[in-house]
Amino acid sequence: MSHRILVVDDEPGIREALKQLLEYEGYAVSLAASGHEALDRYAEVQPHLVLLDVKMAGLDGLSTLTKLREADGRALVVMISGHGSIATAVEATQRGAHDFLEKPLDSDRVLITLRNALQHVGLEREVLALKAAAEGQWEIVGEAPAMRALHERIAKVAPTPARVMITGENGTGKELVARALHRLSPRAGRPFVEVNCAAIPSELIESELFGHVKGSFTGAFADRTGKFEQADGGTLFLDEVGDMSLAAQSKVLRALQEGVVSPIGSAKTVTVDVRVIAATNKRIEEEIAAGRFREDLLYRLNVVPIEVPPLRQRREDIPLLVEHFVSRLLPAQGIARRRFTPAALERLAGHGWPGNVRELRNTVERLLILASGDAIGEGEVGRLLGPSAPEEDLGGSLLASGTFEEFKQNAEKAFLAAKLREYDWNVSETARRLAMPRSNLYKKIERYGLARDA
Numbered sequence: 001m002s003h004r005i006l007v008v009d010d011e012p013g014i015r016e017a018l019k020q021l022l023e024y025e026g027y028a029v030s031l032a033a034s035g036h037e038a039l040d041r042y043a044e045v046q047p048h049l050v051l052l053d054v055k056m057a058g059l060d061g062l063s064t065l066t067k068l069r070e071a072d073g074r075a076l077v078v079m080i081s082g083h084g085s086i087a088t089a090v091e092a093t094q095r096g097a098h099d100f101l102e103k104p105l106d107s108d109r110v111l112i113t114l115r116n117a118l119q120h121v122g123l124e125r126e127v128l129a130l131k132a133a134a135e136g137q138w139e140i141v142g143e144a145p146a147m148r149a150l151h152e153r154i155a156k157v158a159p160t161p162a163r164v165m166i167t168g169e170n171g172t173g174k175e176l177v178a179r180a181l182h183r184l185s186p187r188a189g190r191p192f193v194e195v196n197c198a199a200i201p202s203e204l205i206e207s208e209l210f211g212h213v214k215g216s217f218t219g220a221f222a223d224r225t226g227k228f229e230q231a232d233g234g235t236l237f238l239d240e241v242g243d244m245s246l247a248a249q250s251k252v253l254r255a256l257q258e259g260v261v262s263p264i265g266s267a268k269t270v271t272v273d274v275r276v277i278a279a280t281n282k283r284i285e286e287e288i289a290a291g292r293f294r295e296d297l298l299y300r301l302n303v304v305p306i307e308v309p310p311l312r313q314r315r316e317d318i319p320l321l322v323e324h325f326v327s328r329l330l331p332a333q334g335i336a337r338r339r340f341t342p343a344a345l346e347r348l349a350g351h352g353w354p355g356n357v358r359e360l361r362n363t364v365e366r367l368l369i370l371a372s373g374d375a376i377g378e379g380e381v382g383r384l385l386g387p388s389a390p391e392e393d394l395g396g397s398l399l400a401s402g403t404f405e406e407f408k409q410n411a412e413k414a415f416l417a418a419k420l421r422e423y424d425w426n427v428s429e430t431a432r433r434l435a436m437p438r439s440n441l442y443k444k445i446e447r448y449g450l451a452r453d454a
Contacts (some may be wrong), residue, residue, distance in 0.1 A: 001026040002026055003028070003048040003049065003118055004030065004046065004047040005022055005027045005048065005050075005051065006029075006030045006032060006038065006041055006042060006045055006047040006050045008029050008031075008034075008035070008037075008038040008050060008051065008053060008061070009030060009033070009080070009237070010033055010056045010058075010232035011053075012033070013104075014053070014103075016130055017105075018051060018105070019031060021111070023281060026109060027114075030045045030122055033039060034056060034057070034058055034059065035056055035058060035059025035061070035063060035064035036059055038050070038052065039067055039068065039071070041254075042068060042071070042072070042075070043071070048076065049076045049114060049120070049257075050076065050077045051110075051114075052065060052079070052080065052336075053081065053434060054076070054079055054081035055081060055082065059080060060341065061092075061152055064209055065096065065097055066095050067078070069096040075249045076116060076117055076118075076121050077096065078097065078099045078100070078101060078114070079099045079101070080100075081100070081103060081240060082102070082103035082104060088100075089114045090160020099113050099116075099117060102389055114154070140154075140173065140176050140180055140319055141324045142308075142317040142320050143313055143316075144314035144315075144316050146309040146316075147268070147317060150306070151305055151310070154177060154181060154184065154306070154451055155184065157181060157224065158182075158183075158184035158185045159184065159186065160185075161325060162176075162303045162304045162306070163275065163277065163278070163301055163302075163303045164181060164278070164303065164304045164305075164306055165237075165274050165278050165280075165284075165298075165301050165303075165306070166178060166277065166279040166305075166308060167280060167305065167306070167308070168279075168281065168308030168309070168310070169310050169356055170258075170281050170356065171354075171355045172310055172311070172356045173308055173355035174281075174308055175194070175237070177279075177306060177308055178194075178237045178239075178277045178279060179202070179401070181235070181242075181277055182234070182237075182275075182277070183337075185275070187233065187235055187275060190231075190234030191230060191231050191232075191234035191235065193227050193231035193234065193235070195209065195227050195236065195237065195238055195239065196239045196240060196241060197238055197241055197242075197248075198239075198243040198245045200244040202247075205244060206245075206247065206251060206264060207220075207224065207226070207264055208226065208227060208230055209227050209251070210255075210262060211225045211226030211263035212226075212262060212263050212264035213266045213293075214264065217264065217265070217393065218268070221263075223263075224263075224274075226263060228255055228270075228272050229261065229270055229272060231272055231274045231275055232274060235275045235277060235332060236275070236276070237277050238252075238276060238277070238279070240279065241278040241279065241280050242280070242282035242284055243280075245290070245379050246294065247261050249293065249294045249297050249431060250294070252297065253275075253294065253296060253297045254325060254386070255272070256276060256300045256301075257300070259271055259272060259273065276301065279299065280299045284298055288376055311353040312353060312422065315317050315350075318338075318349045319345045321357060321360055321361075322340055322345060322364055325361050326338070326340070329365050330368065335368055337374065338368055338375065339374065339376070340381075341373075341375055341376065343377060344377050344378050344380070344381045346378070347381045347385070348363070348381055349380060352418075352421050354421065354423065355424075363384065363385070367380060367381065393430040409448075412448075415443070416444055416445070416450060417450055418435070419434060419453075420445075420450065424451045427442065
């Protein structure tokens with residue numbers, strides 16, 4: 001499609017000359033002989049670029065420029081003048097002009113200026129589109145009461161410099177919360193640096209966080225900047241902070257207290273301005289009791305706690321999440337549009353989802369890839385997730401109990417089986433959540449012959 005150019009000049013000869021030049025180059029050209037006419041024609045033509053004369057009778061070029069930019073903040077305008085001066089060019093730029101051309105106009109200069117201006121705007125729009133896509137990747141989806149409370153907490157905390165500790169099970173979206181806190185903060189234009197403390201060996205975590213100088217240890221072949229320095233002015237996200245070594249914890253504590261870091265092997269300190277957001281799926285209080293986490297570091301990190309709810313506590317959000325994943329996955333996978341039937345969504349909503357939102361996303365992606373038709377039904381979901389959980393038919397089976405004692409035993413067995421599945425057969429976590437001694441839970445597992453599904 002040809003770019004639309006609006007030429008505004010009160011000299012007929014210049015208007016026609018520019019029209020002839022630009023149409024020969026393939027542009028679609030519209031003309032205006034005054035500032036007022038330019039404003040009317042702009043609304044009608046919606047040009048990609050305006051060539052606007054400075055000196056015109058009535059409404060001059062600079063005033064017209066101001067009105068164009070007021071009407072459309074993204075209007076692309078190149079000023080032209082036979083009495084060009086540095087002061088005029090500066091004023092035009094301050095009012096929003098993209099460039100400035102002097103008369104007599106040189107054809108090559110005009111074409112190059114237009115080509116560069118249009119290319120610049122095209123790149124800007126591509127960047128905006130990419131940013132929008134990136135923002136969508138980290139969008140927090142959900143309207144359940146627990147999610148509304150989460151959004152409200154994020155909105156209150158994000159604009160402040162307060163450190164935040166995000167807790168929640170694996171796959172709930174703790175990183176999404178951290179990115180939302182950064183995006184809504186005054187530091188949004190500065191770096192967001194993530195460190196997965198569980199993925200870095202304990203002997204390398206200090207180098208990763210604080211950097212090192214050449215020769216400070218075997219393998220240190222060059223100076224390296226640490227994550228604290230990389231995040232200077234921005235946000236440092238310490239994911240799975242509960243897995244950080246005690247030695248690294250002490251240095252992080254000093255960095256938080258004093259705002260300085262010391263690269264390994266260096267006697268110098270580096271001042272940093274970093275907002276630290278931490279996340280963990282562990283019970284930090286238990287880690288402190290076991291001597292694996294510093295209590296004073298928790299107090300520094302946990303200024304504002306945010307807990308991300310598991311998916312089983314917001315099942316009403318599952319249809320929204322499925323639609324969100326479908327809208328993002330189909331273009332990425334190059335798959336034809338597919339929809340989930342109401343029965344399929346109901347089957348997904350009834351699943352336990354021990355892997356939370358991450359597991360749901362992977363399941364949706366697998367269904368989109370493997371589905372044969374344009375609609376994904378309950379049968380396809382069932383084949384992927386396996387048989388319905390026994391608790392879905394719990395009422396009928398319990399009512400079939402012969403005696404009250406048998407009813408109590410069947411209910412206890414079904415309840416424990418459901419909770420063990422819910423916590424992915426993590427016996428310690430299940431016992432903690434049920435406020436039951438772990439040894440007692442092991443006895444009941446043996447008594448009822450409970451076993452993890454193959």
